[in-house]
Amino acid sequence: MPGRLGLQGFALAAFLLSFAAPAVAVEKDMTAKGEVLVKENCARCHAIGKEGDSPHEDAPPFRTLSSKYPVGDLAESLAEGIVSGHPDMPIFAFNAHDVEAIIQYLESIQDSPSPR
Numbered sequence: 001m002p003g004r005l006g007l008q009g010f011a012l013a014a015f016l017l018s019f020a021a022p023a024v025a026v027e028k029d030m031t032a033k034g035e036v037l038v039k040e041n042c043a044r045c046h047a048i049g050k051e052g053d054s055p056h057e058d059a060p061p062f063r064t065l066s067s068k069y070p071v072g073d074l075a076e077s078l079a080e081g082i083v084s085g086h087p088d089m090p091i092f093a094f095n096a097h098d099v100e101a102i103i104q105y106l107e108s109i110q111d112s113p114s115p116r
């Protein structure tokens with residue numbers, strides 16, 4: 001039945017489009033979302049803003065991270081739940097969308113641009 005196939009193709013296209021569209025609308029709010037995520041998960045130890053000291057004396061303020069490595073390099077660690085070997089820090093595992101948001105937020109507060 002050719003009619004049935006055509007309908008399925010249409011349904012598939014509509015299905016795929018329904019994924020593509022919201023992603024663009026959400027993009028603008030990524031930095032804000034990242035800020036909320038680090039506030040909830042990291043702020044009790046790390047300074048997360050453009051100034052201030054970290055509540056945990058060993059935890060580097062987030063705005064200084066880019067002096068050591070490109071902030072984007074953290075994406076993999078955040079997704080896999082391994083953020084270096086520091087015992088005090090709990091293990092986090094964020095989904096890809098949250099990771100993207102956190103990275104964008106971190107990029108937005110760095111003192112200096114990430115090294116190449």
Ligand code: HEC
Nearest residue numbers: 038041042045056058059060083084085086088089090092
């Ligand atoms: C319970 C306290 C605590 C929480 C919560 C915490 N951290 Fe940390 N974090 C630390 C400490 C302490 C260090 C430094 C330890 C060290 O140098 O080994 C650190 C270091 C880091 C570093 C630097 C690693 C490096 O190798 O330079 C990054 C990046 C980091 N944390 C990201 C995060 C993120 C993102 C979150 C939230 C999702 C978070 N941390 C939540 C305590 C914490």
